Amino acid sequence: MNETAAQIIIGVGLAFDLFGCIGLVRLPDVYNRVQAATKCVTLGTCFILLGTAVYGMSAAMGIKAMLCAVFILLTSPVAAHAIARGAYKSGVRLWEGSVVDLYGEEKHPSRPPDERTEPAQAGETLGAGRESG
Amino acid sequence: MKQLLCIVFTFGLWVALTWTPGVADVFVGVVVALLVATLLSHIYPDNPHKALDPRRVFWFLVYIPYFLFYCVRANLDVAYRVLHPDVPIRPGIVKVRTKLESEMAKTFLANSITLTPGTLTVDIDGSDLYIHWINVVGEGVEEHSALIVRRFEKLLRRIFE
Known part of the structure; x- marks a missing residue:
């Protein structure tokens, strides 16, 4: 009974991790990719840890798995924030289809608008993703 | 101490x-x-005795399932966008304003925003948060704040301030 429940939970976690990885490949720029990677992989990994805790059914395993889940929930958004902020500060551009960039307008006014988004060109990631998807 | x-x-x-x-x-x-x-x-936080206040603990316990609900919804939302053949995204960086004041509350707010539907905190400047949003809806700081920040703000204020 426990084993079946644990396997289902771990399966759900793996599915979310997989969606995160697909997002990493298909989405067009750093910021969108970080979103997919953080959200899906955080929840997916938490599900896997929960499944491990259910499977083990012992205090030793359960406590460790739950503590790991808490750590991941606390640290992964911080890491995502650091990556996104670092990317922007070092000049990584937004995808050309982005609709608004208030951060650039207000915090980096010296950077001309056409340098904030990527120029449209053939063979962009989104186009490539569309063809293969 | x-x-x-x-x-x-x-x-x-x-x-x-x-x-x-x-x-x-x-x-x-x-x-x-x-x-x-x-x-x-x-x-470490300066006034840890706040953590012993039963009202704050109660609201924190309310916050956990509330947050998990939005977290799961965020995941389904991202999964949908990623798996859809056209990748239906409309990304952009918007600015929102929060009324929260303590550093701890703002940290929790920023982390919660990052883990919930389509939003990622890029930078915090005083009470302004710059949010990368995968599917921008509405216009202007007020409307964006209402859509992104309000759902956590009330609970977080009860917990931390």
């Missing part, structure tokens, strides 16, 4: 991580807790 609390907390965490602890584990735990407290106790 702060250092003592840090030692107790770190030691408790260590014991939980090495469960079931033996004599050697406890010994190493004491050393590590002392080391961590010496180096890092200054980054």
Whole structure:
């Protein structure tokens, strides 16, 4: 009974991790990719840890798995924030289809608008993703 | 006082991580807790007694399922966008304003925003948060704040302020 429940939970976690990885490949720029990677992989990994805790059914395993889940929930958004902020500060551009960039307008006014988004060109990631998807 | 609390907390965490602890584990735990407290106790919150207030604990317990609900919804939302053949996104960086004041509350707000539907905190500047949004809806700081920040703000204010 426990084993079946644990396997289902771990399966759900793996599915979310997989969606995160697909997002990493298909989405067009750093910021969108970080979103997919953080959200899906955080929840997916938490599900896997929960499944491990259910499977083990012992205090030793359960406590460790739950503590790991808490750590991941606390640290992964911080890491995502650091990556996104670092990317922007070092000049990584937004995808050309982005609709608004208030951060650039207000915090980096010296950077001309056409340098904030990527120029449209053939063979962009989104186009490539569309063809293969 | 702060250092003592840090030692107790770190030691408790260590014991939980090495469960079931033996004599050697406890010994190493004491050393590590002392080391961590010496180096890092200054980054601990200034008024930890707030954590003992039953009302704050109650609202925190309410916050956990509330947050998990939005977290799961965020995941389904991202999964949908990623798996859809056209990748239906409309990304952009918007600015929102929060009324929260304490650093701790703002940290929690930023983290919650990052883990919930289509939003990622890029930078915080005072009470302004710059959010990368995978599917921008509406226009203007007020409307964006209402859509992104309000659903967490009330609970977080009860917990931290």
